[in-house]
Amino acid sequence: MSESSESFDLRRRDIVAAILAKRGDALVIGGLGSAAWDITAAGDSPLNFPLWGAMGGTVAIALGLAIAQPGRRVLALSGDGDLLMGIGSLATVAVQAPGNLAIVALDNERYGETGMQETPRASTSPASPAPAASSWRRRFATRRNSPPPCRRSTTLPARASSPSRCAPRRCRSSSRRRTGPSSNPAFAAPCSATAWAEAPRSNAHAIVPPGRVLAE
């Protein structure tokens, strides 16, 4: 894994550190696997709640916290494996539509908790059956050379279904086919790593893109 990850540009630790550098007093829930370690490596904080279990619960914990603390920003930061295990909680969030909750997925297509085995994301990425990581990497490289993606209004979205609207067309590769899980709004909004931090009071469900680029 370390050999292959050498050829990729993105590093989870760097991305998470970049996100948290602009967190202000945001409350952060870190899912098990990778995110819990990443948020801790970025600097321990009493406003962090890293999980080492409760798989599938990261988003729901963040939702309960966001409802209880409507004046604070809450960030659920987790991986695709954790999100897939609690995928229904995205629907629960959509109904509750908290304006102060953001969900960021480290979509590395791996189960970090159990040894970096492939998640279903590894075989259902857009542009399958091409090698998933390389296709993601091409698309992200395109985005990186484009104007900053996902500039959003700073007004509160009325509903959490807005993630599907939060990703402007230029945020996506023109050749991208929306297939499988990528049709889910939460998975269809790859944004820049710091879009969440740069859009105060936004509940953009930024998805950090993906592939083995984010593996250890």
Place this chain on the structure above:
Amino acid sequence: MAESAQWPDDIFRVLRAADIRQVAYVPDAGHTRLINLCRADNVIRAVGLTTEEEGVALLAGAWLGGQRGALLMQSSGVGNCINMLSLITQCRFPLLTLVTMRGQWGEFNPWQVPMGQNSGEQLRLAGTLVYPVDEAQRIGETVEQAARLAFEGGISVAVLIAQRIIGSKTFGKSEQ
């Protein structure tokens, strides 16, 4: 369930008095009136779930944020919560769960029987104190004491409301 059943209203009054602010639920016939009371209330935030374990996690987050919550489900939902209950026990969070029982009293659906007959024991094994109640007039006081024990004792407590109170369901699928 008799039309005049008061126990859902009793529970609601107890939840309000206990300063419960989030009530999480998976839609359930036995809890219908209580769910509707919570949904109509301006203080309690009613959160519909896609699976019961979400509610365990949600209320852990609520507690982190300074709010008390209650989780409503029927007995078939208990099994969906087991691993997530490790979040509650490991972090010593309080949790108040109110379970309407199926698979007990005149149950017509055999698929309800496995969880209905075992959910109490499974909750105990997962670190939850269990209070079964089979008299309607005792539900309010049982929930009141369970809430006190959960939030002041910092533990997971479940009240199991017997199917004999709720009444056996037919959902129009059989006539009795």
